[in-house]
Amino acid sequence: MNKVDFFVVGQGLAGTLLTSELLAAGKTVRVFDADHQGAASAVAAGIINPITGRRLVKSWMIDELLPTAITTYQKQESLLDKHFIYQTPVHRTLHDPADENLWTMRCGYPDYADYLSPELIPGNPEGMQSVLARGVIKRGCRVDLPVYIQSWKDHFLQENMLKINRFNYAALMIEKEQIVYDGWTAEKIIFCEGYQILNNPWFNFVPMVLAKGEVIILEIPDLSLDAIYKSKLTFVPLGKNRYWVGATYDWKFADGRPTQTGKEELMEKITEDVKVPFVILDHQAAIRPTIKDRRPVLGAAPKEEKVLVFNGLGTKGASVGPYWSAVMARHLIYGDAIDASVNLNRFI
Numbered sequence: 152m153n154k155v156d157f158f159v160v161g162q163g164l165a166g167t168l169l170t171s172e173l174l175a176a177g178k179t180v181r182v183f184d185a186d187h188q189g190a191a192s193a194v195a196a197g198i199i200n201p202i203t204g205r206r207l208v209k210s211w212m213i214d215e216l217l218p219t220a221i222t223t224y225q226k227q228e229s230l231l232d233k234h235f236i237y238q239t240p241v242h243r244t245l246h247d248p249a250d251e252n253l254w255t256m257r258c259g260y261p262d263y264a265d266y267l268s269p270e271l272i273p274g275n276p277e278g279m280q281s282v283l284a285r286g287v288i289k290r291g292c293r294v295d296l297p298v299y300i301q302s303w304k305d306h307f308l309q310e311n312m313l314k315i316n317r318f319n320y321a322a323l324m325i326e327k328e329q330i331v332y333d334g335w336t337a338e339k340i341i342f343c344e345g346y347q348i349l350n351n352p353w354f355n356f357v358p359m360v361l362a363k364g365e366v367i368i369l370e371i372p373d374l375s376l377d378a379i380y381k382s383k384l385t386f387v388p389l390g391k392n393r394y395w396v397g398a399t400y401d402w403k404f405a406d407g408r409p410t411q412t413g414k415e416e417l418m419e420k421i422t423e424d425v426k427v428p429f430v431i432l433d434h435q436a437a438i439r440p441t442i443k444d445r446r447p448v449l450g451a452a453p454k455e456e457k458v459l460v461f462n463g464l465g466t467k468g469a470s471v472g473p474y475w476s477a478v479m480a481r482h483l484i485y486g487d488a489i490d491a492s493v494n495l496n497r498f499i
C-alpha cells in the first residue's frame with residue numbers, strides 16, 4: 152500500500168492552490184481530477200478587480216486578499232518557471248455625470264485611494280462605443296487560469312501524484328487511523344470539486360446558489376486595449392488582438408453547456424460596445440461554485456474529521472483562493488482554527 156499525507160479531489164483552482172500550499176510545507180499529496188470536466192477554472196478570465204459592482208465598492212477583504220494573491224502566484228511562477236499573473240489596471244466606463252460623480256465621491260474615501268485614480272481618461276478607446284470617460288481602477292490583476300492549471304498539472308504528472316479519473320465516493324474506506332482509496336492511504340481527504348460538490352455525499356447539504364456563466368472569445372483586429380475594459384461586459388486582452396468577453400449570470404439552467412440564448416445576450420452587448428469588425432473564435436460556459444452567503448467553505452464533514460471540503464470560491468476564485476487555501480493548509484497541518492465566516496459548521 153502506498154502512503155501520502157493527503158488526498159485532494161479536484162484540480163481546479165481550489166485544489167491546485169491547496170495542493171501547492173501542502174507541498175510547500177513538505178507534505179505529500181495524491182490528487183484526483185476528472186480531467187477538468189465542468190471546471191469553472193478552464194473558462195474564467197481570472198480577473199482580480201478590487202472595486203466592483205454598480206456602486207463601486209471594495210471587494211470583500213481585498214486589502215488582505217490582494218497582496219496574498221500576488222505573492223502566492225509570483226512565488227509559484229518562480230517555482231514552475233511559468234508566467235500566469237499579470238498586473239493590469241481595469242478601465243471602467245463612465246457613461247454620464249452621475250457615474251462621474253460617484254467615481255469622484257469614492258475617490259474621496261481614504262481607504263479607496265490605493266485603488267481608484269482621481270484622473271479620468273476622457274472618451275472611449277478607438278473602436279469602442281462612445282463613453283463620457285474611463286475611470287482607472289489600480290492594482291487589478293489577471294491570472295491566466297488555463298496556463299496556471301496546466302502548469303501545475305504538468306508538474307503533478309511529472310511527480311507522479313495526479314490520477315486523472317472521477318473519484319468514486321463509494322470506494323473510499325474511512326478507517327480509525329487512516330483513509331484508503333485505490334491502493335493508497337492518507338491521513339485526510341479534501342474535496343475541491345467546484346459546483347460538482349452537489350454530487351458529494353458528505354457535502355451536498357452546503358447551500359450552493361450556482362451561477363452559470365457564458366463567455367465569447369473574439370478576435371478584433373482593429374482594437375488595441377492595453378487594460379481590462381469594463382462596460383456592461385468585461386473585455387480582457389489576451390494578446391494577438393484576441394479578447395475574452397463576458398460574462399452572463401444565469402441562475403436557472405439545465406446544464407453547463409453554452410446556449411444560443413447566452414450567445415445572443417452576449418452578442419447584443421458586444422455589438423453595442425464594439426464598433427469595428429470582429430470574428431467569434433469560441434463560445435464557452437461553466438458553472439461558478441457560489442455559496443448562498445457568497446463566502447468560501449472550509450472544514451470537516453459532520454462526524455468525519457478525516458473528510459474535509461475547500462470550496463465556494465464563487466465568482467472571485469483568483470483573489471479569494473490564495474488566502475483561504477493557505478488558511479486551509481494551516482488548519483490541516485497545524486490544526487489552526489477556521490474563521491467562523493467561512494467555516495463549514497455555519498451550515499450544520
Ligand SMILES: Cc1cc2nc3c(=O)[nH]c(=O)nc-3n(C[C@H](O)[C@H](O)[C@H](O)COP(=O)(O)OP(=O)(O)OC[C@H]3O[C@@H](n4cnc5c(N)ncnc54)[C@H](O)[C@@H]3O)c2cc1C
Pocket residue numbers: 160161162163164165166183184185186187188189190191192193194195196197198199316317318319343344345346347348363364365366397398399436437438439440462463464465466467468469470
Ligand atoms: C464565466 C466565468 C467567468 C469567471 N471569471 C472569473 C474571474 O474573472 N475572476 C475570478 O476570480 N473568478 C472568475 N470565475 C470564478 C472562478 O472560475 C472560480 O472561482 C474558480 O475557478 C473555482 O475553482 P474550483 O477549483 O473551486 O472549481 P473548478 O474550477 O470547477 O474545479 C473543480 C475541479 O474538480 C474536478 N472534479 C469535480 N468533481 C470531481 C470528482 N468527483 N472526481 C474528480 N474530480 C472532480 C473537476 O473536473 C474540476 O477540474 C469565473 C467563472 C466563470 C464560470
